[in-house]
Amino acid sequence: MEVALGRSDHESRVKEEKTTESGGPDHGDEDHPKQEIDIEVEELESAKTEMGEAREENQRLKQCLDRVMKDYRTLEMKFKDVFQKETKHQSATTCSEPDDLVSLSLGRVICSNDNNNNARTNDDDHQKSKALKALLWKDNNGDDEEEDLALGLACKFETSKSGSITNNSPNITNPSPTNSSDQERVNNESKALKTSRDSYSGEDEVSQHNPPKRARVCVRARCDAPTMNDGCQWRKYGQKISKGNPCPRAYYRCTVAPSCPVKKQVQRCAEDMSVLVATYEGIHNHPLPLSATAMASTTSAAASMLLSPSSLSSSTAAATTATTPLYFSNNPSSLSSSSSLPSHPTITLDLTTNSAASRFFMTSSSSSSNYNPPPRSSSFRSSASLNFSSPNNNNFLSYNSNNRNLFSSMNLARSTTMDNNIYRLPYVQKNSVINNPTHHHPPPQPAALPDSIAAATKAIAADPKFQSALAVALSSFIGSTGGSGIGSSSQIYRVDSI
């Protein structure tokens, strides 16, 4: 909206210029050199051209805005609809899930009625409303029985083709303008900067009910540079020597927008100085450069997921569909050293192993113990190599994978080993290629890979939503360095419409 208005202002300015310029020669200045008149005519022409371009752009922006508004309305209606359904089911069913059934879905929740029933616990209404909000991550084209592709892109303004606006700004996250928490947030906007920094507005509602929990995403990567370039702008605001690690921990704050609540901590691993551990906290409340969307997606998805208990507990649905090699750990020994604060649920993305699929670990509580990743499983597919220390020293991830392997790593990574407290999230392909909702037993080996890849190829060809999601995912990988980019988006882009 502002952009469009800005354009209008610009247009009127151009018009003013035009009138003054066209009036120039008419003032009867007969000594005016002919050349100057020619120059003015040229300027007039260029102004006209500029005005035309501005008009076109304005039109385009208006269309874009219309589309966004349309999507918003659709989502809003869907939200209400699902909320009503959910309320009905709540009163009608008393279904419980095992306490030890743990699963999660990055940026996605299945809204199948059956799944909702299965996922339902004794959550209170608040938790349910949060679960329903999580539904908004879904592609709005899907129906309730379907598993949908959801892009956990933070501030995904550039890629609206799928119609899924997943900007993490509070207005989008809490789509109902009549939401009471929104009102509260507006009332609280006059609070001190410190308050606004410490509690991201998008988390306000959550924090009111569950104050101490702030989601974190921990990225471990080999990196020679003092910090890893994730595409965002950061300002260092502190440095500390933390206990148990001789390397200082640096504290950064996102400076892309003045009120952005996102922070990151960067510290070298005590055991291996070549490993850099970056811990992200919060959700960006502003548009991001494309090169930053991958990491931002991680933090956003993690925050959405971890701050919403229902998106964990209710995700029996996710348990039957999760495709990302994602782990949940409640084993204290597997906690990241970076998750130093208690009550900081943390997802750890381990990118330190070359030629291995990205590994994800999630911790629900924390202590000061050192990071201790689960045992390496030789059954991880070696499909994508993600390495922060690129040979060109450009601080970007180098990404080595062809598409075929990328698909595999996104969807077909497998594991046969499991810790006592590491729960493998079953990855299940649509149409029941693989379906193993049991969490305490190793999932069966997936179908023969060539078949799976063929199925993936078919699905990609058939599903435009998937194509657009994949396009964004790939561009995030590739980033702005022309071939090297940030490679952490595989946990966000969900490929399970296959």
Added chain:
DNA sequence: CGAATTTGACCCGCGC
């Protein structure tokens, strides 16, 4: 000269 970084002081939560 303004912006970014450094660094010591301070605050706060937690465990004993």
Added chain:
DNA sequence: GCGCGGGTCAAATTCG
């Protein structure tokens, strides 16, 4: 209540 440790602030310093 006290000490410890993590996190943040803000004045001083450095950098571009």
